[in-house]
Amino acid sequence: MxxxxxxxxxxxxxxxxxxxxxxxxxxxxxxxxxxxxxxxxxxxxxxxxxxxxxxxxxxxxxxxxxxxxxxxxxxxxxxxWKQNPILPSDPSKRALARFWSNFIDDKCSNGARKVCFPLDEKEREKSIEETKEALHFLENELKDKFFGGEDIGFVDIAAVVISFWFSPIQEAFGLKLFTIEEFPKLYNWSQEFNNHPIVKEKLPPRETLLAFYKGRYEEHFGSK
Structure with a gap:
């Protein structure tokens, strides 16, 4: 080791x-x-x-x-570092963890990017629909307290972009992608994950992210 x-x-x-x-x-x-x-x-x-x-x-x-x-x-x-494993030991479960983590990057992170910076309004509407569809897949996949079971694992860590970043992005860009009404299980998971002592220690200040994304909004669309 x-x-x-x-x-x-x-x-x-x-x-x-x-x-x-x-x-x-x-x-x-x-x-x-x-x-x-x-x-x-x-x-x-x-x-x-x-x-x-x-x-x-x-x-x-x-x-x-x-x-x-x-x-x-x-x-x-x-x-x-073998202590506190974040990937399951079972090969099929490991493969699934990799699949959902790649899904988060491909469908959720990239989807949010397309929603925020679309080529036109038609693309934005399509991207919102696709991103929400991806979030519904994750909502249905969440069976326990965390994606990793009772302890946080690979998929939970991969999904930090949803648990913490989506909120300031939504506020800065005036969006409603990820809400407790539409995604109750996923929303509750996000609160549990963000408040986990180890995760909480490593999350940046929300105000810093909000200021950053407001700046990106103004650069792209101009201030209003």
Whole structure:
């Protein structure tokens, strides 16, 4: 098993849910790490060197070996530090966890992006419908307190974008994508997850995210 004394770094942005995924996983595992703060629109040359393909956060460094893409990083963390596993031991359940985590990125994160920055109003309406359909699939998939059962796991961590980011995004852009009335199980899950002591410690201030997304709104649509 890897030692906590090994060098671990995370290059990140406060505004990124994908970085927060990595930080939650490391905190769950009890792994100490150094956080390298990047700036939106002005990423460091060091980060670009470590992630020349995508040039984006998060970048995870373990003993000078860089790994990119948050879901890939989560799997690496789980395989390297065996304590407090976040993926199920059963192969079929592991495959399902990977499936739903990729689904969250493909249908929910990308869906919200298309809703916020559509090519036109017709695309926005279509994206709202598709994103809500994706959320309904997750609502039906949620069988326990968490997607991981009684303890938070891989899918819960992947879904932090829904549990915490969707709220300030909705407020900044004047949307109603994710509400307690339409998604009661998923909404209650989000409250449980956000208030989990380890998760709560790693979530950024909501006001910071709201200010960020209001700024994005004004850049794209102009202030009103």
């Amino acid at each position: 890897a030692s906590n004394k090994e060098e671990v770094k995370v290059f990140g942005l406060v505004e990124s849910p994908f970085v927060t995924r990595v930080e939650i996983a490391l905190k769950l595992k009890g792994v100490e790490y150094k956080y390298e703060q990047e700036k939106v629109g002005n990423l460091s040359e060091t980060l670009k060197k470590y992630n020349p393909v995508y040039k984006k956060v998060p970048v995870f460094i373990h003993n000078d070996k860089p790994i990119s893409e948050s879901l890939v990083i989560l799997e690496y963390i789980d395989e390297t």
